[in-house]
Amino acid sequence: MQIVPTPRGDIPCLSFANVRANGEDAAVETIHFSPANGFPVAAYTEFLDLFADRYNVSGSDNRGAWPDEPEPEKQWNWNDHALDLIAAIESLHTSPVIGMGHSIGGTVTVLAAAMRPDLFSKVIIIDAATVPSKLISHFYHLIPKWLSFKLFKFIRGSHQRRRLWPSPETFFDNYRSHPTYRNFTERALRDYAQAGLVQQSDGQYMLRYNPAWESFNFRRVHYLWDALETLEKDALVLRAEHTYLYTQAQFDALNEQVGDNVDSGTIAACSHLAPLEQPIRVAQQILSWQRLSPAKTQKAS
Numbered sequence: 001m002q003i004v005p006t007p008r009g010d011i012p013c014l015s016f017a018n019v020r021a022n023g024e025d026a027a028v029e030t031i032h033f034s035p036a037n038g039f040p041v042a043a044y045t046e047f048l049d050l051f052a053d054r055y056n057v058s059g060s061d062n063r064g065a066w067p068d069e070p071e072p073e074k075q076w077n078w079n080d081h082a083l084d085l086i087a088a089i090e091s092l093h094t095s096p097v098i099g100m101g102h103s104i105g106g107t108v109t110v111l112a113a114a115m116r117p118d119l120f121s122k123v124i125i126i127d128a129a130t131v132p133s134k135l136i137s138h139f140y141h142l143i144p145k146w147l148s149f150k151l152f153k154f155i156r157g158s159h160q161r162r163r164l165w166p167s168p169e170t171f172f173d174n175y176r177s178h179p180t181y182r183n184f185t186e187r188a189l190r191d192y193a194q195a196g197l198v199q200q201s202d203g204q205y206m207l208r209y210n211p212a213w214e215s216f217n218f219r220r221v222h223y224l225w226d227a228l229e230t231l232e233k234d235a236l237v238l239r240a241e242h243t244y245l246y247t248q249a250q251f252d253a254l255n256e257q258v259g260d261n262v263d264s265g266t267i268a269a270c271s272h273l274a275p276l277e278q279p280i281r282v283a284q285q286i287l288s289w290q291r292l293s294p295a296k297t298q299k300a301s
Contacts, residue, residue, distance in 0.1 A: 001042055001195075006087035009066060013088060014041045014048075015058040029121065032089055032097040033059035034105030036273070037129065038158065038214045040065045042195035044102070046187045047275040050283035055098070060088035062104065064213025067198075071212045078104070078222040082111035089119050100124040100286075102275050104217055107224050110235070114227040123235040124286055127243050127272050130224035137223040145219065152218070159215035163207040164200075168193040171205070180273070188276040225254050228262060234291045235262045238282075240270040263289065 004013045014033075031051055035041045041059035048057050063069055063084055085108055089097055099120045101109035106128035113120040131137050143151070150156075165171045172193040175181040181189060197205035228237070239251045246254075248266065255264040267274050267282055275282050286292075 003067070004060075004088060004091050006084075006091045008084050008087040009063075009069070011084065011088045011091075012040070012061040012065060012067070013058060013092060014045075014060075015056075015092065016052060017056050028054075028056055030056040030058060030093060030095075030097045031100050031124075032093070033057065034085055034099075034101035034109050035059065035062065036103030036105055037062065037217045038064070038161075038209050039192065039276075040195045040208055043188065043192040044275060045191045045195075046185060047279035047283060050279060051287070054287070058092055058097075060085060060092075062108075062209075062213070062217070064217065065209045069210065069213070071210065072216040076216070077220050078108055078217075079111055079115075081108045081217075082115060085109065085112040086116050086119060093119075096121040098122045098124065098292075100126070101128075102126040103129040103272065106237075107222050110224060110227045110231060111222070113233055113235075114230050117232045120233050122291060123231065123233055124289070125235065125237045126275055126282060126286075127238060127240040127245065127267070128224050129221060130245065131221055134223045134226075137221060143219075155215050155218045158218060159211050161207065161211040161214065163211060165197060165205045165207070168197050168205060171197060183271070183277045184273070185277065185279065188279065192276070225257055228258050231259075231262065233261065236286065236289045236291070237262060237264045238285065239264070239266050240272050240274045241266050241268050242271045244272060263291065 001012055001014055003010045033041060033044060033048060035044055041061050044059070048059065051057055062081060096119055099109040099113055106125035107130050109123055110125060113123050172189055175189060196208050198208050199205050228235070237255065239248070251264070255262065265285065267285055270278050270281065
């Protein structure tokens, strides 16, 4: 990990180069990854490693995981996260990237690509955090904080998330049996334990991602498909089969609204946290997308 100074602030970023980029094949493309709400980008190292034999790989943290970042202001929304992503890409790269994101990272990637298409060659979205209608999104934005805690257990739970731990191993053991994380691969959960905690001066470990930001992001959930309709770049939008965000019928209907540049698919037998539970399956489905190959540009079936 490195801290990258940008006009938006100092952003923690992950970057590793494909060895071919320094050898005979200097035209290797870069994938830039944006993680889910509550997760640092380095928690996805196992998943991202699966792309490293074909691409340079980089990624940047959501503002909730930035060091010493103040708690969110009321007027913030996910468009601000998109501006953060744009700043990270501009600071790291001199040519367009393949923007890839999971959950909030997926939606923010689409927003950023709609704002600055010159920074992206393609977009890949994994179970985007969004809602199936604009009305629901407006509802989330309008309800006061105290009421959102009362109505939505996941918002209340994220805000009350335990932040101090005696060790990464204790964190790992505790999360191993938690319903949300018990299906993570061994490596993904260990990467999360290592990347997600910062040792303090008293020897304890603090959760890197501020729970105030995690719960705030949930309360500001953004409707994806307006931006997706305006997207100029080729895109792959994937839904996890067992996601809680929207039904298959809703997903299919919404994707009927977008242009022919957008392909969609379902990741079989996976939940919302698919890249951390089934990294090989998710990576294989992405790598088989025809538009990733310059020689194959027809609409995916």
